């Protein structure tokens with residue numbers, strides 16, 4: 001780990017003034033940044049500890065029916081907040097499917113949104129990686145890439161965004177609240193993460209020194225509470241990043257789908273909202289045929305970036321499965337294995 | 353640049369001068385406070401061997417910079433027993449054969465203490481396994497670990513039930 005100056009600002013203004021200086025990085029729970037600093041991938045000159053900034057660890061229910069989650073709310077606290085989890089069950093399920101209980105106790109919502117990708121070449125200082133060293137090339141393109149992107153990638157970078165919680169959040173039209181040297185602004189979560197294009201080193205829309213202070217879910221997002229699921233396929237049962245994941249949420253009226261929200265995880269450099277697939281479901285009967293049609297649309301533009309063609313079919317199937325389970329209804333209690341496709345029926349055990 | 357922090361470690365208030373902000377809570381405990389019960393496995397948040405409680409919540413000490421913890425209360429495996437009397441989770445790990453080599457055990461036990469106080473597992477072995485998945489055991493003592501967590505939880509609930517009565 002490189003040497004750095006460590007700052008503990010007591011207020012937002014001070015934090016942003018320090019965070020705006022070249023070489024600064026914000027430190028929240030540290031579960032991603034400290035890891036990357038240990039392996040030399042992140043080398044900040046100045047670490048601005050935001051973990052104790054006042055007022056950013058609250059969940060506020062606003063008068064217009066929306067809810068604002070402070071950027072420092074810990075992943076576990078959000079997932080187990082009873083009011084929040086009953087209004088947004090797929091968000092809670094996604095949170096509980098991520099990392100481990102220890103990590104969820106430390107990780108913040110802002111940090112989860114801003115976590116870096118998990119490409120092995122990004123983490124290995126001896127490999128070429130356009131994200132780590134712009135212009136150096138991309139060793140993943142002809143390397144181990146079975147878990148890399150199938151949507152929105154470019155020859156310059158094929159990494160995926162690893163966050164689980166971003167997937168249902170982007171489906172629910174979450175809005176990111178930002179403070180920065182130029183004052184406050186807000187953007188759709190859908191616009192926070194950037195696709196690589198010709199500038200893979202630009203991972204997100206934040207300007208230097210900008211800090212995420214919170215995230216808002218609009219009042220309309222609550223309409224999906226009764227039929228909402230997040231499903232995550234992993235290479236082991238728990239404590240693993242997604243191979244592919246999907247959030248599916250429905251409202252149904254007179255036996256037909258009134259509104260649908262769909263997003264895929266671990267397929268692109270951003271949580272992938274599937275708007276055309278959503279539109280195809282409006283007014284449809286909620287059956288397998290409609291779900292398969294939506295899944296086909298969601299993956300219509302997909303193409304393998306390497307030895308990962310299987311992810312395209314897997315993503316289609318996980319989307320159909322998520323829609324089918326959403327249609328069955330949000331489980332009354334959180335499944336023992338949150339988001340696991342292997343625990344759809346209560347009473348099932350993965351070991352005898 | 354020296355940073356001073358105050359920590360309560362296993363009930364003892366300590367004033368700590370950090371000459372280097374890179375020190376993790378794990379290295380502080382092991383190398384400077386000589387509490388080597390907390391183990392280093394991966395040093396990257398992937399194994400759970402370094403699990404301790406900070407302000408009552410289980411976290412990975414290897415990913416937590418000590419400098420961020422001013423004023424916090426830390427409990428490690430050394431702080432569980434009361435004199436010769438083992439904590440119910442420690443006793444249950446012995447009774448249920450919840451280990452073989454023992455390297456992961458301090459982390460497993462601290463994680464179990466955290467899990468029980470969080471209260472989300474009920475008496476469901478599947479939920480215990482899921483909520484203990486942040487603690488790897490290379491010896492594969494998982495069956496005994498799950499039983500130990502459930503047994504300790506039953507004892508601790510009976511205990512508080514008695515106190516309340």
Ligand SMILES: Cc1cc2nc3c(=O)[nH]c(=O)nc-3n(C[C@H](O)[C@H](O)[C@H](O)COP(=O)(O)OP(=O)(O)OC[C@H]3O[C@@H](n4cnc5c(N)ncnc54)[C@H](O)[C@@H]3O)c2cc1C
Nearest residue numbers: 028029030031032033098099108110111112114163164212
């Ligand atoms: C072993 C392991 C397994 C994991 N598994 C999963 C998983 O299955 N699913 C999943 O979704 N995640 C997983 N994670 C990732 C974990 O969720 C993230 O590390 C965590 O959410 C980051 O939050 P933090 O508060 O610790 O962020 P930090 O590490 O403090 O920061 C991460 C990044 O975000 C920036 N940042 C933090 N807060 C803000 C803010 N408010 N505004 C602007 N920038 C900010 C930091 O500068 C840094 O670049 C895993 C992590 C580990 C170590």
Ligand code: SF4
Nearest residue numbers: 119129130138157158
């Ligand atoms: S896929 Fe992206 S992160 Fe991975 S090596 Fe290529 S440029 Fe780097």
Ligand code: FES
Nearest residue numbers: 393394395400414
């Ligand atoms: S040493 Fe901390 S999780 Fe492995």
Ligand code: FES
Nearest residue numbers: 452454489490491
């Ligand atoms: S007892 Fe040996 S690693 Fe768990």
